[in-house]
Amino acid sequence: MAVVSRDFQELRLDNVSRDFGQLHALRDVSLTVKRGEFVALLGPSGCGKSTALNCIAGLLQVTGGSIWLDDLRLDELGPEDRGFGMVFQNYALFPHMSVRRNVGFGLVTQRRPSAEIARRVDEALALVRLETQADKLPGQLSGGQQQRVAIARAIVVGPPLVLMDEPLSNLDAKLRLEMRAEMRRIHMTLGSATIYVTHDQEEALSLADRIVVMMDGQTRQIGTPEELYARPANADVADFMGYRNLFPSSAEAADGGVAVIVGGARLAGTAVGEVGARAMVAVRPDDMRLTGDGPIEATVEFAEYHGRDFYAVARMADGTELYFRSESRVVAGETVRLDAAPSRVLVYPA
Amino acid sequence: MSVARMSLRGRLREKGLDSVTLLVIPAVLFVLALFIYPFLYGLVLSFRPKAGGGWLANYAKFFSEPFLYETIQITLVIAVPVTLLNVVLSVPVALRVRLLRRQRLLTTILVIPITLGTVMVAEGLLTYLGPRGWLNRTLLEFGLVDSPVRLIHNYWGVMLSLVITGFPFTFLLTLSYVTGIDPALEQAGAVLGARARERFRRILLPLLAPGLAITLALAFVQAFTVFPSAILLGAPAGPTRVISIIAYQAAFEQYDYPLASAIAMLMAAVQLVIIMLLLGARTLVFRGPASSGKG
Numbered sequence: 026m027a028v029v030s031r032d033f034q035e036l037r038l039d040n041v042s043r044d045f046g047q048l049h050a051l052r053d054v055s056l057t058v059k060r061g062e063f064v065a066l067l068g069p070s071g072c073g074k075s076t077a078l079n080c081i082a083g084l085l086q087v088t089g090g091s092i093w094l095d096d097l098r099l100d101e102l103g104p105e106d107r108g109f110g111m112v113f114q115n116y117a118l119f120p121h122m123s124v125r126r127n128v129g130f131g132l133v134t135q136r137r138p139s140a141e142i143a144r145r146v147d148e149a150l151a152l153v154r155l156e157t158q159a160d161k162l163p164g165q166l167s168g169g170q171q172q173r174v175a176i177a178r179a180i181v182v183g184p185p186l187v188l189m190d191e192p193l194s195n196l197d198a199k200l201r202l203e204m205r206a207e208m209r210r211i212h213m214t215l216g217s218a219t220i221y222v223t224h225d226q227e228e229a230l231s232l233a234d235r236i237v238v239m240m241d242g243q244t245r246q247i248g249t250p251e252e253l254y255a256r257p258a259n260a261d262v263a264d265f266m267g268y269r270n271l272f273p274s275s276a277e278a279a280d281g282g283v284a285v286i287v288g289g290a291r292l293a294g295t296a297v298g299e300v301g302a303r304a305m306v307a308v309r310p311d312d313m314r315l316t317g318d319g320p321i322e323a324t325v326e327f328a329e330y331h332g333r334d335f336y337a338v339a340r341m342a343d344g345t346e347l348y349f350r351s352e353s354r355v356v357a358g359e360t361v362r363l364d365a366a367p368s369r370v371l372v373y374p375a
Numbered sequence: 376m377s378v379a380r381m382s383l384r385g386r387l388r389e390k391g392l393d394s395v396t397l398l399v400i401p402a403v404l405f406v407l408a409l410f411i412y413p414f415l416y417g418l419v420l421s422f423r424p425k426a427g428g429g430w431l432a433n434y435a436k437f438f439s440e441p442f443l444y445e446t447i448q449i450t451l452v453i454a455v456p457v458t459l460l461n462v463v464l465s466v467p468v469a470l471r472v473r474l475l476r477r478q479r480l481l482t483t484i485l486v487i488p489i490t491l492g493t494v495m496v497a498e499g500l501l502t503y504l505g506p507r508g509w510l511n512r513t514l515l516e517f518g519l520v521d522s523p524v525r526l527i528h529n530y531w532g533v534m535l536s537l538v539i540t541g542f543p544f545t546f547l548l549t550l551s552y553v554t555g556i557d558p559a560l561e562q563a564g565a566v567l568g569a570r571a572r573e574r575f576r577r578i579l580l581p582l583l584a585p586g587l588a589i590t591l592a593l594a595f596v597q598a599f600t601v602f603p604s605a606i607l608l609g610a611p612a613g614p615t616r617v618i619s620i621i622a623y624q625a626a627f628e629q630y631d632y633p634l635a636s637a638i639a640m641l642m643a644a645v646q647l648v649i650i651m652l653l654l655g656a657r658t659l660v661f662r663g664p665a666s667s668g669k670g
Contacts, residue, residue: 074544082562083565083566083568084562084565084566103565104562104565104566105565105568105569105570106568107566108568109566110566111562111563111566113559113562113563115557117557117559117560117562117563118563118577119560119563119564119577119583120560120582121581130564130569130577131567131568133577134568134569134573135568135569142645178563178567178662182567188566290419353513
């Protein structure tokens with residue numbers, strides 16, 4: 026048995042690729058995860074994030090590149106020998122075993138003495154606050170409780186790395202928020218590294234120390250949540266990170282920044298990368314400001330009430346749609362004037 | 376007036392009864408006419424011995440003549456190993472086939488023996504396994520044996536033909552149970568350090584057990600009622616004098632329908648006992664769905 030020891034400094038993916046026949050699900054992905062780090066793999070469905078996770082877990086073989094835990098080569102080991110914990114999207118709890126036996130599964134596999142198994146299972150159940158449900162079958166638990174059993178089962182063996190595959194996607198909105206906080210708490214208690222796959226940018230932003238944005242099987246940007254949120258590396262990432270307003274535009278240098286044309290109006294922006302004469306302009310709906318003398322004029326098409334504010338869709342003079350948030354009520358048909366701070370108008374090479 | 380009084384139709388619907396339910400009537404009539412009535416008729420007939428005596432005379436006769444009561448043992452000695460062998464073979468094959476992409480082709484090939492029918496398979500085996508058949512000629516040619524191996528007109532001929540015709544049946548049933556198990560469960564087991572053997576023992580087998588009990592029961596009934604191959608490939612006067620042969624002989628050679636009915640009833644009783652045991656064992660294991668989560 027070559028079960029990986031608990032202490033490690035970093036997990037490293039070197040140009041990892043995975044093909045399914047003609048389909049390149051993963052192309053030259055390189056990534057380093059440090060001990061204790063919480064890394065989110067974020068991307069739209071089909072971007073290869075789950076494939077990447079399964080390659081790290083050993084459930085999928087890589088077709089190129091290598092995976093290392095410090096100086097130990099992992100990609101040639103089976104999933105049994107990697108000693109990681111994994112939480113599956115549908116939890117994959119063993120339906121015929123009680124919660125206690127589910128959680129203890131990995132310890133029984135390691136042939137631990139039964140007293141130790143009982144003690145560690147109790148600890149893990151206490152960590153996920155399920156002490157009272159220990160003797161129930163998974164089918165008798167709610168979705169959130171099943172989720173916590175799955176987490177307890179993954180962490181009870183003290184894995185150096187915990188892998189989570191969209192663990193919150195089957196829960197309702199309220200439970201999702203609760204479990205999000207819970208995950209973060211458990212991660213901090215354990216101090217092991219976590220790799221977390223999600224398509225929900227809000228989840229990634231709130232949980233992760235670092236986010237890896239993936240598209241078409243490739244990593245498109247790796248950065249802290251703040252970097253991803255405020256300064257996406259390219260227009261595709263910006264689109265995914267919630268920059269709903271994306272317009273092609275002409276661009277020209279103007280006093281220290283770059284000037285673009287949005288809806289016929291001239292707007293000062295910040296260049297990201299080498300911007301030529303043609304550019305893509307990206308602005309978050311939250312960064313559009315309603316001002317009486319803003320350069321952009323638009324007619325509101327409809328507005329959604331979001332409790333704290335309104336989310337509105339408007340049409341500019343040249344016919345393109347513009348999305349913005351407003352704290353005051355806006356109504357359909359109303360003409361509004363909008364502006365955005367130059368630092369929040371991101372200009373990418375087209 | 377009561378607050379929430381439902382109409383008669385509404386109350387029936389609550390219990391799953393509506394006009395569509397009427398469509399089961401032909402099936403019920405069919406079962407009554409062709410199964411329940413003949414069964415009860417046979418049961419009553421078995422208590423009216425042809426030769427007179429008490430109403431239990433046929434049963435007394437059965438259990439007093441070794442020629443008759445030994446058939447229960449003879450049939451069990453054929454049916455039990457065949458059933459176990461078929462199911463034990465089906466599980467690993469099904470576990471492997473579930474991973475194949477060209478499952479349908481393989482399944483088709485395996486189903487062919489079912490469509491051929493037992494008589495055709497028996498005829499084929501007679502030629503293939505006979506003293507001058509391919510098998511023996513090959514064995515002799517390579518000097519593996521000195522004289523032809525006797526595989527027909529004895530126990531082994533019946534056994535083989537029951538495996539060939541019974542295996543596809545148990546395999547298809549087992550395959551459906553195996554594919555009902557969420558593959559993520561095995562993956563979870565693997566990530567938790569369990570190797571293939573341990574995953575089978577701790578995850579797959581317990582989840583398969585209820586299905587295997589049903590498969591065993593059905594396969595046993597099929598093997599226990601063996602008739603054509605016991606005559607064609609076996610030694611119907613000796614080691615493969617199965618219970619259905621003596622029932623046939625009583626009915627159509629001695630024209631003793633009451634005795635034949637009594638034998639048929641005993642046959643049913645043996646099957647019932649075995650099935651009750653299997654299904655009883657089934658209640659001891661987990662019987663919920665073989666997947667997890669609310670997905």
